[in-house]
Amino acid sequence: MKIDSLWSPQSGPQTYFLKSSAYEVLFGGAKGGGKSEVLLFAALRFADNPAYKALILRRTFPKLLELIERSKRFSQLGAIYNIQGKMWRFPSGALIRFGHCENPGDEINYQGQEYQYIGFDQLEEFTETMYNIIKAQGRSSAGIPVFIRSTANPGGIGSLFIKQRFIEGKEPNKKYYRAFTAVSPNDKSDKQEIVLSSIFIPSTIYDNKILLKNDPSYIAKLMDLPEKYRKMYLDGDWNVDSSPDQLIQYDWLKPHAFAAPINLHALKNELESSFLGVDVARYGNDSTVFCFIRNNVLTKIEEHKKIDLVATTNLIREIIEERRVITENISIDTDGIGAGVYDNLKSYGYNVNAVIGGSRPLAVAANSYQFANLRSQLYWNLREQIRNEQLKLPDDPALFSELTAIKYKISQDRMIQIESKEEIKKRIGKSPDLADSLCYALSAPLFKEVNKVSVTII
Ligand SMILES: Nc1ncnc2c1ncn2[C@@H]1O[C@H](COP(=O)(O)OP(=O)(O)OP(=O)(O)O)[C@@H](O)[C@H]1O
Numbered sequence: 163m164k165i166d167s168l169w170s171p172q173s174g175p176q177t178y179f180l181k182s183s184a185y186e187v188l189f190g191g192a193k194g195g196g197k198s199e200v201l202l203f204a205a206l207r208f209a210d211n212p213a214y215k216a217l218i219l220r221r222t223f224p225k226l227l228e229l230i231e232r233s234k235r236f237s238q239l240g241a242i243y244n245i246q247g248k249m250w251r252f253p254s255g256a257l258i259r260f261g262h263c264e265n266p267g268d269e270i271n272y273q274g275q276e277y278q279y280i281g282f283d284q285l286e287e288f289t290e291t292m293y294n295i296i297k298a299q300g301r302s303s304a305g306i307p308v309f310i311r312s313t314a315n316p317g318g319i320g321s322l323f324i325k326q327r328f329i330e331g332k333e334p335n336k337k338y339y340r341a342f343t344a345v346s347p348n349d350k351s352d353k354q355e356i357v358l359s360s361i362f363i364p365s366t367i368y369d370n371k372i373l374l375k376n377d378p379s380y381i382a383k384l385m386d387l388p389e390k391y392r393k394m395y396l397d398g399d400w401n402v403d404s405s406p407d408q409l410i411q412y413d414w415l416k417p418h419a420f421a422a423p424i425n426l427h428a429l430k431n432e433l434e435s436s437f438l439g440v441d442v443a444r445y446g447n448d449s450t451v452f453c454f455i456r457n458n459v460l461t462k463i464e465e466h467k468k469i470d471l472v473a474t475t476n477l478i479r480e481i482i483e484e485r486r487v488i489t490e491n492i493s494i495d496t497d498g499i500g501a502g503v504y505d506n507l508k509s510y511g512y513n514v515n516a517v518i519g520g521s522r523p524l525a526v527a528a529n530s531y532q533f534a535n536l537r538s539q540l541y542w543n544l545r546e547q548i549r550n551e552q553l554k555l556p557d558d559p560a561l562f563s564e565l566t567a568i569k570y571k572i573s574q575d576r577m578i579q580i581e582s583k584e585e586i587k588k589r590i591g592k593s594p595d596l597a598d599s600l601c602y603a604l605s606a607p608l609f610k611e612v613n614k615v616s617v618t619i620i
């Protein structure tokens with residue numbers, strides 16, 4: 163098969179991309195650098211092997227059509243296109259298939275398939291879950307290496323996970339390795355060390371000599387963009403993407419809807435692993451919300467409408483005195499009216515945690531980010547627990563809609579800022595009381611870390 167006569171890479175990044183033996187490659191990071199072109203034609207590499215299957219994806223079907231259109235040239239290699247299956251079958255029997263994954267959850271449609279080349283064009287349009295689940299279909303039973311290949315620009319829903327995975331703290335064009343030890347559950351001595359590698363290969367319009375020659379005005383169009391977009395698309399600057407973004411993705415919540423049962427083995431530590439967060443109502447229409455967590459499971463959210471400070475204090479006293487939650491595991495919103503509840507509890511000698519959203523973040527173990535204030539730190543903690551599937555949530559649409567409404571921004575000095583309660587309220591028409599109480603409930607371990615001395619356990 164004469165792939166070379168059909169297409170050849172340009173010297174520079176496209177050539178490095180084709181030569182890379184890394185398991186995962188991220189390519190590009192700017193507009194017009196020859197991303198789609200190399201992603202598509204790199205899929206031909208093993209097209210003369212009957213066992214070879216490749217999958218090339220865009221998030222939505224209309225955008226995928228442009229790639230399918232370009233792939234028409236595959237017919238020059240004798241491949242036949244099947245419109246229903248959106249795939250090319252090569253004379254050898256090899257397959258190159260096109261796919262999209264528009265809605266959260268669609269990624270499961272790819273489960274049970276096996277590909278040796280999976281290419282995501284504009285990965286920043288995909289969610290992290292989509293990337294992880296679809297990537298997991300990369301498997302080879304015929305000795306062909308498995309390559310996961312992606313292109314991306316800064317910005318978009320996936321920008322943060324892409325930065326974390328390929329860019330931050332890493333040098334471009336350098337391979338990084340992650341080691342895994344697989345141990346057989348039946349025979350613990352049966353161990354296998356596996357190493358996966360990844361690399362980011364940058365490319366910009368300046369690397370695409372063909373486009374520069376064919377359309378010299380294109381670069382001027384990129385230069386003409388407002389500064390932020392010029393930096394993103396012309397320079398491939400990943401730090402510019404500081405626009406407010408959704409803190410918690412809907413598809414992170416979905417799997418938790420089918421919450422795993424409480425881990426019975428952990429129940430002997432029930433008290434230590436039980437937490438309470440209280441969001442005290444500030445305005446007439448807001449509710450005071452109690453959120454209980456036990457063994458990483460949100461067990462109960464209680465909304466109390468129009469209860470006063472004394473009643474709120476008494477409810478919390480009852481919880482402490484019945485030993486349902488220990489004081490050091492109780493965190494109370496102490497901004498505004500909540501301060502009254504906190505002071506009351508203190509006067510009873512209960513050392514609960516005071517959450518003042520606007521105060522300085524807690525000095526906990528180093529994080530690669532900084533936080534604008536305590537509220538931002540606690541919300542980031544919530545986000546990470548949900549994203550890493552460390553928290554089981556009930557299928558509660560009201561809670562989910564609050565959680566997914568919260569936006570954050572990340573500035574160039576890696577400072578994370580969650581929007582204020584008031585900003586959220588303006589946008590969604592209500593205060594995010596449920597989400598706040600959950601956020602506070604998860605805060606106690608952080609307080610414990612910095613505040614070991616002043617803890618009182620009754
Ligand atoms: N190796 C190549 N051989 C021939 N033409 C190429 C090659 N690489 C890039 N080009 C030309 O450059 C154009 C732009 O490349 P491509 O579409 O891959 O860029 P991109 O980085 O995906 O752009 P965008 O950011 O807009 O998605 C192509 O339409 C094609 O004309």
Ligand SMILES: [Mg+2]
Nearest residue numbers: 197198199283
């Ligand atoms: Mg492209």
